Amino acid sequence: MRIAEDDIRRVFRVSLWLKGLHSLAEVFGGLALVFLSHELIVKFATALTRAELMEDPRDLVANTLRKAAEGFTADAQSFAAWYLFSHGLIKLVLVVAVLTNRVWAYPAFIAAMIGFIAYQVYRMTFDITFVLVTITMLDLIVLVLAWHEYRFIRRSKALQQEGHQ
Structure with missing residues (x-):
C-alpha cells in the first residue's frame, strides 16, 4: 500500500504543530521550575496524589x-x-522556521532532532521509562517525516528552476 504524498505532508505538518505545542509546554515548564520552590513542588505532588493514596496507600x-x-x-x-527551557526553545524556533517554509531550517531541525534522540537514547542507558521511549519513538517518526519533506522541497525547487530556464 502506497501512501499519497499529500497525506505524508499533512501528517508532517500536524506533527510539527504538536511538536510546537509540546515545545511551548517545555518552555513554560522550564520557566515554572525556575520560580517554584521545592516546598511548593512537594505540596503540589501531595495534593495531586492525596485522593489516590487515600484509596490505595x-x-x-x-x-x-x-x-x-x-x-x-x-x-x-x-x-x-535549564533542560526543559533550552530544549523547548530550540525546538520551538526550528518548528516555527520549518512551518514558515524556511529551507535552511530543515537541516537544522533534522540535526537538532538527531541530537535530541541521541541524548534520549543515552538517558535510556540509565533508566528506561515508558515516557522516554514513547517520546523517542515519536521523535524518530518526526525525523523521518522531516527528512522526507526536505527531500520533497529540494526536488520541487530543482524542478521549478529547470522550468524557468
Missing part, C-alpha cells in the same frame, strides 16, 4: 510521584529547568 504511580517530588534536589530542579 500502595498505589505505585502516586507513591513514585510523591517520592520523586520529595527527592527533587535544588540541583536536579536547576538542571530540569
Whole structure:
C-alpha cells in the first residue's frame, strides 16, 4: 500500500504543530521550575496524589510521584529547568522556521532532532521509562517525516528552476 504524498505532508505538518505545542509546554515548564520552590513542588505532588493514596496507600504511580517530588534536589530542579527551557526553545524556533517554509531550517531541525534522540537514547542507558521511549519513538517518526519533506522541497525547487530556464 502506497501512501499519497499529500497525506505524508499533512501528517508532517500536524506533527510539527504538536511538536510546537509540546515545545511551548517545555518552555513554560522550564520557566515554572525556575520560580517554584521545592516546598511548593512537594505540596503540589501531595495534593495531586492525596485522593489516590487515600484509596490505595500502595498505589505505585502516586507513591513514585510523591517520592520523586520529595527527592527533587535544588540541583536536579536547576538542571530540569535549564533542560526543559533550552530544549523547548530550540525546538520551538526550528518548528516555527520549518512551518514558515524556511529551507535552511530543515537541516537544522533534522540535526537538532538527531541530537535530541541521541541524548534520549543515552538517558535510556540509565533508566528506561515508558515516557522516554514513547517520546523517542515519536521523535524518530518526526525525523523521518522531516527528512522526507526536505527531500520533497529540494526536488520541487530543482524542478521549478529547470522550468524557468
